[in-house]
Amino acid sequence: EVAYELGGSAVNGEDYQRLTGTVVIPAGEWSAPVVIRPIDDNLVEGTETVVIELAPMGCPAIWPPSPACYDVGEPDRALAYIRDNDVTPNQRPKVALTSPMNGDVFEAGADIHLRAVARDPDGWVRLLQFFANGDKIGEVAMEFIQPPPPGEEQVFEMKWEGVPAGRYLLTAVATDNQGLRSVSEPVHIAVTRPGGPPVVTIHARDPHAREGGPNGEPNSAFFRVKRTGSTDEPLTVHYLVDGTATNGEDYEELGGVVTIPAGRRSGVIEVRPINDDLPERLETVVLKLVEPPVLANVSILGESPYVVGR
Template identity: 25%
Template structure:
């Protein structure tokens, strides 16, 4: 038989006694548990003679502390923070956690996280995982933190904050400039910094500057690649050794489309191509002395500098207000200088027409100098003076007006009759009236002997809009047979017909 007796001494301590008897009712064993000390567990055993045979004191089990450790990863990976108990707990322990930025910022470098970590009874550790962002920025290692708080189950806080270190995984690609004498190879060095533990690449392509692909360098595009631990690579561009005397010219190589784990910090390198040609001769063309139509314009080309070698240069005429075929004879060719010759002449014939006109101009331009020759003044002007006398009547045009959708009728009048035919050209031009307000018209009016007036009709268009009056012009040109244009422009006013919708524009 066993009898237990509970004795309560205070709010913080209690004792219990246990007595064991055999079948004859004799006391064979007694024990006591608990005691006056809070949290202590005592056990005392006695033999049949009531002698104490065992005395056990169990120290109180202290509540464990919770601590968080540090973590590290390469960007794009997970930061795994260990959370450890200082000892085994008979009950479940939970703890709250929250991330915070440091040199690493949430959203850009890692994903902010909050929550509760639970460590089941009997286990001593758990983990908190934080996702990081794989960006394309070359940067130093960055840090953030995770802080734990409010442990449950009687646990206490040990180390409350763990630091997470995020290492960069990007390579920075930088292209430098290059320089070479024409005919050599431009070598553009691309340098890699940052993470060099991966293979990366980028595309590249050349582009013109003052240097032009084909004539100054060979265009090229492709891919520049870096093996593991390789920190530099070269892009080679061939240049062309031409014969032109020129200043230093430039082109460029631009990087684009970096591969994974690479970013382009400096995208464009400039290549300078230095000239290797020596100018033995400087060629300059002057203006020609003005001539009366029918005469010859003489353009003098002068050579300066070194005159010991034979050189040549191409030339060609070009229209100004004078027109090839009607005012002068077009001409092109090559002008040659013998050794020690310092000047040469280009002669251009002019045409004696019958039109009364103002002085007109044309030009001659030099191009394509030979080896070791340079053109310093490329273009000379020539002036052709008219030799025709006004012997015929003057020509004038009046102004006209019409309602839109009808015709503008301009009258062209001679100041007097003529015994010979006289012609004059005409052409319409826009003013406040646009091209869609009238039909463009041009042509030639011819006055037979004795006639003194002609008309020009210009159809106008109804645009179905209410608007103010608009105007256009008819211009005269090219009078013949000694006649002169005294009033060469007629103004045509297009009046609105009031049939459009909306309000009248004032």
């Protein structure tokens, strides 16, 4: 009789019929089998392992040794696999638009390069469709003699030709080899007509501000407002102020307008903290560009001096 210990990811008596921990090699034989009989539990578990390691026996130091005694040689360990027969539900692919970028601006008639990256955790993506404002503008299909391994990155690209002026919400829809679909996060772009109003956008150039210490100067945060088109004239851009910090109390008051000087592509908005010597949590300042206001008693002919991008 030979003793052994059980290990592995499978559970004795749950994933396979219970083993006693001993096996008897019959008289006249050189070996005896230990049989792993799987139990079908209708659970999706993947491949599991069973490890058997022979256990040494404590034998008395006598001569001749007892017939029941044995030494453990090499190999003293063996591994078996239990493969699952239950099917894992198909997982949805993942997809992201990587070009163009959110807020990009183009001139009307331009050819726009579209690029999407997709992954399918348990298969591969066979079809990628591109949409603009809900309308399909193109698709790219992939067929393989030898499919790629699950989870491998796949890149899909196409050229969107001669795009007319307008604002567009772009998305990509990925379909995997079993028919499941996923939609990317949207990307907003603007396409302006030649000679049309400039497109303005805002970015936090330095988003961290700090009140000064006992002898220190405050550290300001900065927003940068950019424009497209001609720079021959100055451009005044309007914005709204929001966030958890209070305008004029937690930082020097912002007036809601910034002027981009003539000859410059951008202007800067400084958020300068006011040191109030009060313990406070981290606070935020949010600026949102808006179209210029129209006075009720003024008739404005023509178009807006600028368009707000995203």
